[in-house]
Amino acid sequence: MAHRFRATLRGPADLVITQVGELDSSASGAIAFIMNPKYLPALKRTSVAAVILTERLLEHYQGPALVTKNPHACFARIAGWLNPEARPAAGIHATGAVDPGARVAASAAIGAYAIIEQGAVIGEDVVIGPGCFVGRGSVVGRGSCLHARVFVAHGCRIGEECIIHPGAVVGSDGFGFALEEGKWIKVPQLGGVCIGDRVEIGANTTIDRGALHDTLIGNGVKLDNLIQIAHNVEIGEDTAIAACVGIAGSTRIGKRCMIGGQVGIAGHLEIADDVQVLGKSLVAGSIREAGVYSASVKAERADAWRRNVARLNQLDDIARRLRELEKRISAESTKADKE
């Protein structure tokens, strides 16, 4: 059994685990994990039924243990196994409005007041929650789950085993206008959205359809809540993006990137693989190399901050005056040396 979770059991083979918890949990049958040595005191005090830990921390704990290289991943797998998602029964709810020209797999579940338009294809084991909308010709792949009130426009593709949370909007028009004599003329958004497998999309996140080609979200991408993905953005595999991020049009983000909360990324940029951007930063130019990037400024006491930030507008002046002083002193000491 431990093997299934990529771990080795140290302890009784008949160990019974009923739920995951934290080290300070008092629930019976709980299993917790520890990765960070700073929690060693909690480990010493713990009364959980078993602990997931690395070989290295094993000596600090005498009780039943699952030993593994990656306790957090092991914990996630056990938690998932102990808490399978409650999936609704297969079939179309009496109030589900499925167009006769749509194709819904027999094992799929379509919720109350959901709408499936003509030509849409709903795969095996898919869950379409109550109030969801899947537009003309869109495809939802095997095993994906759209929680309640998800909107998927026409001509979009959702891969397999995706999870989309309530209020998310996939395939709304990109923000494309031509300016003519001070007025905006709408540019029709003719592309779609193509989402890979195992993608998770957070609540009220919006992903716009492309202008001419598709907006692309790679396999394994994880998007938090209230994120804006503009038209023709491409996001590489296994990139994770925290809440409230905005990504402007046609920007390409690499694989395995980690984008912090409230980050803004300008349009038409290239971000390399394995780039990490810290929370609230603005990415205004392409990033060609992996690494950690930041423009975050930490809040301070407002009175001190105001004094300091006021000088920001003098910064160029300060730099010039400093250079001036340096030159002058350098000249004077040369003069002095000569005298």
Next chain:
Amino acid sequence: MAHRFRATLRGPADLVITQVGELDSSASGAIAFIMNPKYLPALKRTSVAAVILTERLLEHYQGPALVTKNPHACFARIAGWLNPEARPAAGIHATGAVDPGARVAASAAIGAYAIIEQGAVIGEDVVIGPGCFVGRGSVVGRGSCLHARVFVAHGCRIGEECIIHPGAVVGSDGFGFALEEGKWIKVPQLGGVCIGDRVEIGANTTIDRGALHDTLIGNGVKLDNLIQIAHNVEIGEDTAIAACVGIAGSTRIGKRCMIGGQVGIAGHLEIADDVQVLGKSLVAGSIREAGVYSASVKAERADAWRRNVARLNQLDDIARRLRELEKRISAESTKADKE
């Protein structure tokens, strides 16, 4: 009558007020308020039927007045009394999908296309607007109002007399993943969301359920639109948060805090009671003391700004060179003194 609004009437006892307005309102029967002396000119010109003001400003106005310590609060109460919310009639709309295993109070109103799942409990005088969703086992307390299209997931608790605006999502999964060899493994989100009494939640705001324990929103908390509250955040009583704020996981915010618009607060922090954070600031460390905090930088003309901000990347260098110059000049004048 004035007493009911914590005020004293100066003027005719048969004064008739029909609506609230501003000092420059020309509507008949209007009542306005003044707190800030900068509006004294408007007070002198006003033709409203009555004015709410403090003792201190009373001498500046001869007409009918309600005298009170807090004119804004008095105005709010009178406005509420003159404009009671139009509540729909009690009962379940013909298209409301209420599970037989849910418990709905007779005085509650369930709107069109609303869905109430098994085990949910809807209290007395509750309004569940059209298209809302209340998941398995969730509780909505007495007198609360969920406007149209609110989503409350399973296992959540909304207190009494709460107001939740359209598109808000309560109880979506927290953004929890374990990283294993470059891939993300979902960590099931097993907690819920627990919301106190008299909480207001803005349109399209999202509040994630906890990972193991509940996300907690205290009594009297006011949340504006498009806010993201991550899993296991705790918000203390009577804290008010403006629009577009993002709060990362497990952060605890104190009581009576005021968080400005677009503020970002990192995860696992502690924010004390009575902290005020100015708009667009990043809170990246715990704040242990009450007070006002800021990292806001005001927009300037772009050309001047670009010149100054370019120097930011030289700031450490500037500071070092300045220190160098100071030492050198200090050494020289010591030398000069000795000569």
Next chain:
Amino acid sequence: MAHRFRATLRGPADLVITQVGELDSSASGAIAFIMNPKYLPALKRTSVAAVILTERLLEHYQGPALVTKNPHACFARIAGWLNPEARPAAGIHATGAVDPGARVAASAAIGAYAIIEQGAVIGEDVVIGPGCFVGRGSVVGRGSCLHARVFVAHGCRIGEECIIHPGAVVGSDGFGFALEEGKWIKVPQLGGVCIGDRVEIGANTTIDRGALHDTLIGNGVKLDNLIQIAHNVEIGEDTAIAACVGIAGSTRIGKRCMIGGQVGIAGHLEIADDVQVLGKSLVAGSIREAGVYSASVKAERADAWRRNVARLNQLDDIARRLRELEKRISAESTKADKE
């Protein structure tokens, strides 16, 4: 035909165009445009059926061309003409809940599970998508389209030929509270929202109703996704606002402004006509003159950034010490001159 798109045809009068594309498109019958000379290499290589360009670039291309002053606008018009919106048939869907006291034009289309409340007026050729809500007494003008799941509260007015994307919320309560002894008292929001003609509103964008007067969105305004417009904001004609912007209460924005993504604008400000604010900036004071404004700071390598940003808190000190040095050196050189 070219005339209809404000262009002159150079090439065969029987030129057949079937779709818009990019210069590198290999589709037959495609028409592309070029504005920026940096794409001249792509122009030389292109195999599209025709190109839209200016007089000035005409010499660089030998094939069929549409010559016009504004190729992007011409492209937008042709794209729109080739790709008319698929409008649903007129009539009320069997599951559309239209109150008998509402007025729906015969040419309007009301989608599945849409709700039109008493006294609402739905104009000619309007499309109300599935799951939309139009509240008591609200008006939707001729030719406007509300995509799925749009919420329009009571007492609001949408002009003609507007487009509103899924999840948008128009007319939710403004964030208005009076503070009394540490508690918030709700101030009823009695105004509405008044939206002009040809306005586009992005997915999950929220526009709050006014406190006493209406929130006003001028003709031709374009709003991207996930924008927050607070109560009593006024936005002038043809202003375009990118995603994730937040605008606080009672601020007035001029005509033809362009507001970048994630910009925050504080409350009670005046922004002149023709102001451009660069992405992620904070506007904390009124802007009286047209021009480009910014407070954007670009992300850098985190280690270099941390070193520099740490000095921000010393900036006032640095400026004072520099001034001190300047004075001292100036005094010394005066002294030296005298000696």
